[in-house]
Amino acid sequence: MELSEALEKRRSIRKFRDKAIPREIVMEIIKAGTMAPSASNRQHWQFIVVDKESMKERMVKQAGAQKQIMDAPCLIVVLYDATFNEEHYANIQSVSAAVQNILLRTCELGLGACWLAGFGKEEEVSKLLGVPNHLKPLCIIMLGESAENPPLPPKKDIRDIVHFNEFQNGKGAPSLPIKLRSSEYTLSEIREHQKFLSRSSYFGKDYEIYSEEEVNKITSLVQSYLPKKRGHILSVFSYDGTLLRPLSSALTGHHLIDLELSREAAIFVNAKTTKMDFFVSDAYLPLKSSSIDMILFLFSLEKVPILKNQTIFSEAKRALKPEGKLIIFCKNKLSFYGLFYQGIEKLLKINRIEDAFLSSGPFEPVSTLKIKKLLKKISFSIQLRSLFFFPMELTVYKERLNGYLKRHGRNLSILKHISRPALSLLSLLAKATKKINLPLISSSTCIIAEKISSGD
Ligand SMILES: Cc1cc2nc3c(=O)[nH]c(=O)nc-3n(C[C@H](O)[C@H](O)[C@H](O)COP(=O)(O)O)c2cc1C
Structure with missing residues (x-):
């Protein structure tokens, strides 16, 4: 060779x-x-x-x-x-x-x-x-002996990284914030983050982890709101396509469209789900008015700081057909899970994204109350809030926390004592949410909003 x-x-x-x-x-x-x-x-x-x-x-x-x-x-x-x-x-x-x-x-x-x-x-x-x-x-x-054949990951353009005689400003990867929380980024910083960091790595990786039970729950919820005839379904910022892959096969027969913030994210998702059209944009949807039957946000509002105003929802309303559905799955900030998330962040003083090993990019649970308020403001009718807990997350959390404590644990022995019972409590709550539908004990919320025809 x-x-x-x-x-x-x-x-x-x-x-x-x-x-x-x-x-x-x-x-x-x-x-x-x-x-x-x-x-x-x-x-x-x-x-x-x-x-x-x-x-x-x-x-x-x-x-x-x-x-x-x-x-x-x-x-x-x-x-x-x-x-x-x-x-x-x-x-x-x-x-x-x-x-x-x-x-x-x-x-x-x-x-x-x-x-x-x-x-x-x-x-x-x-x-x-x-x-x-x-x-x-x-x-x-x-x-x-290799049992896979991964493709060449995206490479930076040679012209962006080579400087002759002196550093040429404007070239190269920008210096991006290192904060953990998505709300501390601008949209263009998230886009740059995808381009140079989170989506520059190898293809095919599922950054998010969902159990079969969770995927089934999400799929059946979405399926129950599908139009009878072939519809146009838009997924907004599906991010790495972890959920879109199983969902897209459940939505066969419909026209699927994915909107991503960056070209890199679109390529990343496209490597997993080929049966859809891809667009790259921001809060402004490059779609005709009243052309879409269903718009999905699959845990994307946590990763893209788009809730600072109502643009994305006004745009969703514009693009939806009368009686079209907006379905939002999100991690609930105002839950024990949300509090636990923030507590760990504070206790461990994790404020750099590298510390949390969030290779999928900045993240932050969102306030479902705020989402509801924004939706109501533009007269969406909120039909249903289904609440549930993701047990897989606990497993991931346990692993992350154990790994973190192993690497940095010398001075954090108190945390070991606090975190283990806290995780056990969350496990119990996870079981409880299968029976009880209470916002405080559910990690995830599904908001289903309908475009009211008369409000147009
Ligand atoms: C210094 C260094 C550290 C790395 N650490 C890890 C690691 O901890 N885990 C992992 O899965 N890959 C690791 N990698 C592999 C990179 O993710 C990989 O090289 C990169 O995604 C580019 O893909 P390629 O090697 O196929 O070109 C590391 C690579 C380098 C050079």
Whole structure:
């Protein structure tokens, strides 16, 4: 394989066949790593090959390494010499060059690999693997026979990133806010966020997690309001398409349209659901008046700061046919879930998006009261509020929180004591909402509003 071919073909592989990689091959791959340049030829690298299931398990459970390492038959834990003069991180630069060589050689051998910074807590990994004090883990490389063939992810335009002689202002990724809450972003910042961050990663990933029960509940709610004949259904800012994919197959026979804030988000969703038309716009819907039968907001108001005024709903009203339905699914800010969300944010002092690992982008539960008020103001008739709790979220929360505590937990032991009972309480409430329909104990709300013909 030519080098240029390997450079183009190498992809991060996260799904592997359940087949061991012979140690001689692993040694050959690491040898390619050591051909890399290193500052003063110090070769600041050491490698620990982990192919024992029990050790991988301990790395996940005790150190908080990403769970996906369990699926790789072989791991290479890459260590760097931390005692080397750290000016300009020359040691890290050198070892990173070795990692890239390893990835390229792996690709040349027809195998798959993925570079992981998500190895968990540094000290814990070092302790588990018996790493001497002068060395530190840099990353893990997952290695194995590939069981997937991901496409090339979006790449920045070369003209946006190369500067001749001096930095040319106006080029390159803008410096975006790092806040967690979507309301602290402008629409164009969210759009830039999608372009350069949240939608620049690999395709096909579902950032949101829903159980079958939840998907069925949402699908049947939507289906019960569908027009009898073939209708035009618009989904607004479906974001990564996690819900749109199962929904689109349930809506076969109707004309589906997806509106996204950025081209990148549209491409991302399109990779999952091809049977629909895509538009890119903002709160102004590029659609004819009275042309749409149903408009869906599938947990998108939490991610796009569009509730500052009523434009989006006025536009929805304009685009809907008389008696057309506006169906909004959203996370309820004024619920125990919402309070818990904000409490955790405050207690952990999470105010940078990186801290929360929200790779799907800024997020914030929304006030259903505010949505209702905005809808009433423009004379939508609100037909129904169905409330329910998403149990999956609790599982995700538990994992996130445990991971967070593992990484930063030394000074947060009180939190451990508070958060576990709080999560158990939420679990109980989740069960209760299956029986009781009360706003305070439901995490999610479905608002169904109808365009009143006479109000036009
Ligand atoms: C320093 C570094 C850290 C990374 N950490 C992770 C990680 O923790 N988990 C993961 O799934 N991928 C990780 N990746 C892989 C990137 O997500 C991937 O390289 C990127 O999405 C581009 O896709 P490609 O490698 O297929 O070109 C990492 C890559 C680099 C270079």
